[in-house]
Amino acid sequence: MLREETVVSVDDLWMRYGDHDVLTGVSFEVRRGEVICLLGPNGAGKTTTIEILEGFRRRSAGDVVVLGEDPATAGEDWRARVGVVLQSWRDHPRWTPRSLLAQLGAFYAPYSTPGTPRPLDLDTLLDLVGLREHADRKISTLSGGQRRRLDVAVGIVGRPELLFLDEPTSGFDPRARREFHELVHRLADLEQTTILLTTHDLDEAEKLADHILILAGGRIVADGSADALARSVAVEAEVRWSLDGERFVHTTEDATGFVRSLLDQHGERVADLEVRRASLEDTYMALLGGRDRAPERTLEVVR
Amino acid sequence: MSGTATYAVRLGVRRGLTELGQSLRSTQDIGFTLFMAAAVLGYLFVRRDDRVAGTDLLVPTVQLPSILGALVAFTLVVGPAYALAMQREDGTLLRYKAMPHGVRAYFTSQFVALSGGVLPTVLVVLIPSLLLFDDVMAGGAGGWLMVAGLLVLGMLAIMPLGIIIGAVVPNTQKVGTWGMLPITVLTGISGIFVPLQQLWGWVQAVAQVFPLYWFGLGMRSAFLPDSAAAAEIGGSWRTGATLLVLAGWAVAGWIVTPIVLRRMARRQSGSDVEAAREAALQWVR
Numbered sequence: 001m002l003r004e005e006t007v008v009s010v011d012d013l014w015m016r017y018g019d020h021d022v023l024t025g026v027s028f029e030v031r032r033g034e035v036i037c038l039l040g041p042n043g044a045g046k047t048t049t050i051e052i053l054e055g056f057r058r059r060s061a062g063d064v065v066v067l068g069e070d071p072a073t074a075g076e077d078w079r080a081r082v083g084v085v086l087q088s089w090r091d092h093p094r095w096t097p098r099s100l101l102a103q104l105g106a107f108y109a110p111y112s113t114p115g116t117p118r119p120l121d122l123d124t125l126l127d128l129v130g131l132r133e134h135a136d137r138k139i140s141t142l143s144g145g146q147r148r149r150l151d152v153a154v155g156i157v158g159r160p161e162l163l164f165l166d167e168p169t170s171g172f173d174p175r176a177r178r179e180f181h182e183l184v185h186r187l188a189d190l191e192q193t194t195i196l197l198t199t200h201d202l203d204e205a206e207k208l209a210d211h212i213l214i215l216a217g218g219r220i221v222a223d224g225s226a227d228a229l230a231r232s233v234a235v236e237a238e239v240r241w242s243l244d245g246e247r248f249v250h251t252t253e254d255a256t257g258f259v260r261s262l263l264d265q266h267g268e269r270v271a272d273l274e275v276r277r278a279s280l281e282d283t284y285m286a287l288l289g290g291r292d293r294a295p296e297r298t299l300e301v302v303r
Numbered sequence: 304m305s306g307t308a309t310y311a312v313r314l315g316v317r318r319g320l321t322e323l324g325q326s327l328r329s330t331q332d333i334g335f336t337l338f339m340a341a342a343v344l345g346y347l348f349v350r351r352d353d354r355v356a357g358t359d360l361l362v363p364t365v366q367l368p369s370i371l372g373a374l375v376a377f378t379l380v381v382g383p384a385y386a387l388a389m390q391r392e393d394g395t396l397l398r399y400k401a402m403p404h405g406v407r408a409y410f411t412s413q414f415v416a417l418s419g420g421v422l423p424t425v426l427v428v429l430i431p432s433l434l435l436f437d438d439v440m441a442g443g444a445g446g447w448l449m450v451a452g453l454l455v456l457g458m459l460a461i462m463p464l465g466i467i468i469g470a471v472v473p474n475t476q477k478v479g480t481w482g483m484l485p486i487t488v489l490t491g492i493s494g495i496f497v498p499l500q501q502l503w504g505w506v507q508a509v510a511q512v513f514p515l516y517w518f519g520l521g522m523r524s525a526f527l528p529d530s531a532a533a534a535e536i537g538g539s540w541r542t543g544a545t546l547l548v549l550a551g552w553a554v555a556g557w558i559v560t561p562i563v564l565r566r567m568a569r570r571q572s573g574s575d576v577e578a579a580r581e582a583a584l585q586w587v588r
Contacts, residue, residue, distance in 0.1 A: 079402065
């Protein structure tokens with residue numbers, strides 16, 4: 001069987017600050033074209049992990065290979081293949097999106113190939129991130145959402161094979177968040193960019209990711225698609241119905257069996273039947289809760 | 304340097320010129336420069352007809368070279384210190400760290416923008432002075448040539464101090480304590496406002512270790528007639544010593560600077576930028 005190409009490979013990654021272990025044996029792989037979401041509570045080590053993969057932080061121990069090289073020692077040519085979007089950029093306030101993207105895009109011109117011209121055409125890029133009408137405004141006058149889309153534009157101007165997004169939508173209003181999600185989908189579809197993003201927003205992880213890694217207490221506690229994760233944890237489903245106008249709620253592990261017996265017993269008198277399966281949030285809470293009781297428990301889900 | 308590296312240096316020069324142009328159009332930056340110039344010119348204008356005690360030289364003639372020297376030195380230290388500390392915190396450095404050969408381009412651009420930024424500071428004081436005051440330049444064309452040469456040498460000798468302060472301060476707010484304060488003191492004892500001989504012996508010794516005194520001395524020697532050298536230590540311009548000390552600082556500075564900058568760039572990460580943002584929101588701790 002042909003294996004898909006591995007873009008990121010992390011094996012037994014440890015990170016220690018002083019005598020405090022932030023990462024305690026993290027292992028995972030990312031294959032080309034995937035959108036991977038690193039999900040976890042604040043302080044779980046998401047940003048540390050992504051900074052090690054970006055080559056901005058030296059790890060304490062473990063093997064890390066990103067696009068065939070160790071990011072800690074990778075050279076300038078490796079940089080050209082990786083795009084980085086961080087949490088809190090406030091730089092270049094006096095520039096305009098157009099002037100900044102032209103300036104930064106020029107760094108990638110030496111890496112242009114006939115099949116993949118670099119940098120990305122400026123107008124195409126401005127359309128892709130929805131900034132064409134703001135292209136000639138001062139960057140300091142952009143809103144938070146526009147600013148972040150500019151950051152993404154900078155991240156992809158060199159057409160990277162791999163894009164890192166660290167908490168890309170924190171502080172967004174719902175509309176900006178939705179537009180951003182559409183942008184990520186466009187990138188993954190149009191450019192086949194492999195995307196690794198961190199978030200503590202479950203809903204976002206569920207919408208964007210092919211594959212979710214839940215990081216808690218310095219290790220990966222779950223790994224799989226949103227559906228697979230939800231199915232993997234035996235969380236009870238919630239069944240709601242009404243009987244002669246009176247409403248009932250029952251939680252059960254066997255929703256199908258319960259509904260069958262409910263209908264057998266009451267037949268057509270049952271109305272407003274509703275079965276709510278465990279959401280990613282339930283799974284997430286169950287995993288984090290379970291972690292406190294049984295820290296060694298690790299879930300591996302086959303997709 | 305490989306082809307892509309020299310290409311990045313060219314991009315850095317271009318970025319530096321863009322930043323310089325933006326600074327020249329910024330009311331914030333220009334306002335500060337003009338305010339400084341107005342203060343200096345106002346002071347000299349009030350004393351335009353006074354003569355320095357014991358000589359027949361006018362006050363503006365004697366003090367203008369020293370003040371220009373101080374302004375340039377101050378700009379060369381405080382400018383880079385603030386620029387590097389601020390752009391480390393707002394993520395500019397990290398932005399370029401994420402680009403191929405970006406760090407090299409970024410430092411090139413900083414050098415271009417900051418050294419170019421000295422010119423307006425000099426010109427807004429010098430040009431009105433030539434119109435307002437008599438006997439500004441005693442040395443003629445040779446004197447102007449010397450001023451130009453000194454500006455370049457002084458820049459190379461003094462700017463590393465600002466760069467090193469900017470690279471090692473923990474955050475922008477600390478530039479005041481670690482950068483402004485020592486430089487203000489150093490400028491104060493460098494014979495610009497008070498002749499060095501009037502200060503205690505150990506202060507004279509300290510002042511003569513640093514390039515600021517020598518830069519001011521060089522400026523005076525370029526502008527003033529030779530007779531004015533009598534007011535200096537040893538009654539001489541000590542031109543050879545001036546060139547030697549400034550060149551020594553320039554060489555030492557440009558050996559240390561790349562090491563400090565590389566260390567700063569290596570340690571920079573996204574969490575630092577985020578931490579700086581958090582810290583900036585919390586002024587009182």
